[in-house]
Amino acid sequence: MADSDLFIGVDFGTESVRAALFDDAGACHGEAVVAYPRFGYGAYTDPANHCYRQHPLDYVESFDAAIINLLKPHSEKVRQSIKAIGVATTGSTPGPVDAAGLPLALHDRFAEDPDAMFALWKDHAAIGEAEEITAAARNWPQGDYTRYCGGAYSAEWFWAKLLRVVRRKPEIAAAASWVEHCDWIVGYLTGVSNSRDFPRSRCAAGHKAMWREEWGGLPDKPFWMSIDSKLEGVCSRLYDGTGTADQAAGKLAPALAEKYGLSAEVVIAGGALDAHMSAVGAGIQPGALVKVVGTSTCDMAVCDPEFLRSAGGEEKVVSGICGQADSSILPGFVGLEAGQSAFGDIFDWFGRLIGWRGAGKNNDAILSALSAAAEALPPVVDGPVALDWFNGRRSPDVDLTREAAVAGLSLGVDAPRFYRTLVESAAFGSRAILERFTREGVPIEEVIAVGGIANKSPLVMQVMSDVLGRPIHVAAAPQACALGCAMAAAVASGRFPDLGGAQEAMGGGFRKSFEPHKNGRAAYDVLYARYAQLAAQVSG
Template identity: 45%
Template sequence: MENKLIIGIDFGTDSARGILYDLDGLSLRKQVVAPFKRWKEGLYCNPAKNQYRQHPADYTEALACIFEGLLKDLTPAEKLQVAAIGTNTTGSTPVALNEAGQVLAMLPAFAENPNAMFVLWKDHTAIAVATQINQLAKQGAVDYTAYSGGIYSSEWFWSKITHIIREDEAVWQASATWMEQSDWVPYYLCGQQLQQVKRNRCAAGHKAMWHESYDGLPAAEFFHRLEPRFEKYKLPFYTETYTSDQVFGTLAPDLARQYGLSEEVLVTVGAIDAHHGAVGAGIRPHVLVKVMGTSTCDMLIAPYAEATTLLPGICGQVDGSILPGFVGYEAGQSAYGDIFLWYKKLMLAPLKSILGALMTPEQIQAYDEHFFNYLSQQAAQIPPAFDDLIFTDFFNGRRTPDADMELKAAAYGFTLATTSSQLFKALVEAAAFGSKAIIERFEAYELAIHELIAIGGIAEKSPYIMQVLADVLQREIKVLQSDQVGALGSVIFASLAATAFDSLAEAQEKLCPAVATTYYPDQGLAPIYQQRYQRYLSLTQRNYKAHE
């Protein structure tokens, strides 16, 4: 095999991560993390309104940082050995573009307008629209939510677009089309025209109701009924979709010259980050890959023969969305790590406010760094009991099963003796119970799960949380060695485009990381956690009744 270098780029919520992979030596040459500057400063977001927006300049600056960091130590000859680039991003994270194919927020008139920026996956400003879409879908001859678990979410493409064109006259007037971040990144890298864009099937199927059975996207008439303002657009935005083993285009000449790369560098079709993470983790039939970060995504694939039943309450079943040749399923929880970060802020905010001026930066950093270690050690000493404090995990709504972004978290069992460690333990258990509910939904429809792999920040850094998850699920959980599995998934697809491997299976076999840690369930805790899970389900039902 020729000496080939591959770049994989994974856009997360807080940063973009890039890796340079050497296919000749099957080794990671370098990795770079580029935080999003404006996002870190909290710009364009309003948590009280569930508004989370990201400026496109954060993305372009992150890409520049990644290319400069990955390539700076390479010789000119080595730079020319870069054969392909694969990318993935968060989703659904759409943005408005004008007739010239420019993101509106990159224009002076819209530079500070959050509605002209990327609407991040966790933005829930479109809850009312999602309700309308679900009602409209059930009234027509075709239920366009059928392959989205029967429920369309406020986190997804059409909900967000509709909300913004209703709210912002200027954005509506200036926009010609909308694009997912996972399509825009390769579009930007290739410097293409709008008509050349290859929309990825992953985002289209899971977030935009695209399906072959009704010739692609929902009919234009469906959107005209939802919101008359859609009549200004040329619908459908696209008809064909593409899987990540296909080539999007070649690197834009100006970017190639800037970084000393060949203009023949291939850029592959994008996808959502969790899906590429599952590929990088070695997903195969009957293996559930849990991507565990601020939220979770639970990824599963099935051969066509096993995917004949529509699965209610799950965020989509899409042909080729994860691995070509298989039906991909996505589930997950809208908040996971976010729950624990909320608790950390809740507990430390008064301390920092009152004593911050008296504490050194090193002391403040020590509080931050040791907070979870302390609580984890304390919580691990508390044996679970039936009547312990119990939470539901709906701090950012419920993604699956049965999406409902208006749902709020609830708790039962507080007393004057409740400690901070007991409260932390209850939050960790709630997150684990939410994972159990997802697995039970898969298995209720005869999608067997024989193995569980976990990747992401929580899996790598939180042994206590992972052990509780193993105990609640009563399953072994394998955590992989690599901390950049998402970017590695993009490398796998890019390496196929560079013809380095004969098949995707071979690429996974060669490139996927080994298991670093396996968490084994304490079987003695199975009865008590089953009892506590039933209490969680009971509290969930009360949650729904209070919400109604």
């Protein structure tokens, strides 16, 4: 191992950070996982009001511990073979920083103020602000700024969260800048000491902040002033340029190199969103739909820019998805992203709902028992059907005000049957996304799945295969995001010329495939029609 170039990939998830060590053939030589302590005990969250904030100390402390634990078993020779580090985070997860690039929550004055922290991707408190941005964009004389993010702006994204805080807290509105988590952690690693020097992620900016190169960057200041004059100063303190994840953002800050026992020559790759790096680690190429299946889902595809070019030379817009951005997933290709705001969260909610008295089991045990019982049940065309909008609808056609609904319940529906109904509803949401991509002309030749549920739940994956009517290949790499980050790091360090080369050398193929059952597909076509009918009724 020590004779190979080594790379660290780091995945900042919703509840923990995971670091893994890979060689240039993609073999994993250890991993370490550390949970965010404050977020873990519910600090700075208010689910009833859709508020989920994370303290920057959770990121720093957990990252430091993960790297130290990862490297503890390895010799000095191995440590000196580490050439680069790549990182990815959830998104959009922005936060305010001071002139030196320090998050405001690290100042005593703001230490307990959630608005001075990072707003986690699942924070939906800014639904009203998102609706204002959408309405203004659709009527903007120079063109609709939301046309490349599905035609509507989401409360999960950068500008809506920023606008809500700016209106609520004038003292925070004066922040020197706002930074996505993936950009801030790269700045932390490279020793950025000026808020203007943060490298800005192409995928975060393009998919979450309406950044477009042909617009000269972010939407212009007059647009934001038309929404709220308080945004004037904020706009001038943001950014114009962005970079891709395979570009070097700098080198590891000397103080951190000493702390971790690494060389100060270690290259730090540009930041990225975790789902996008999962797609890279899973081997995304044109024709593949990669589904990150976890607490929520992210569905990604890439297209050659010329494929999306119309006869008039303009880029075709794929309607109703979360965004399309040049070089956001794979440099040189247009990245397309959609997803569901809740997936595994739905099953977790149901386990907590029926086990609220404890029942002598923890939630994992409850879900395991439910899954085993539900797996033995066949689909029932005249049984209950549910909508998967438990956390709003992300795709197709974002609307986070939408709520879940159930039809067809009776006294004969027991817990395993209803659990299977929820699994089916989540798969139906996935089918709606796939059908939107194909209806819009995006070629989908194979479906690849990664993430916790893809690796742990045969029931969910088989139902999804039956509902989609397609085989689903589960990526071999259990930590696809960390592997994708390591691939980006390998390119940033010069080991490979591009991400395609890194994927070819470091990719691991598939671990397992799920084939659709003929009888299952026939039943699910009927149930999916009922799902679509219920969705239309609820949508009015």
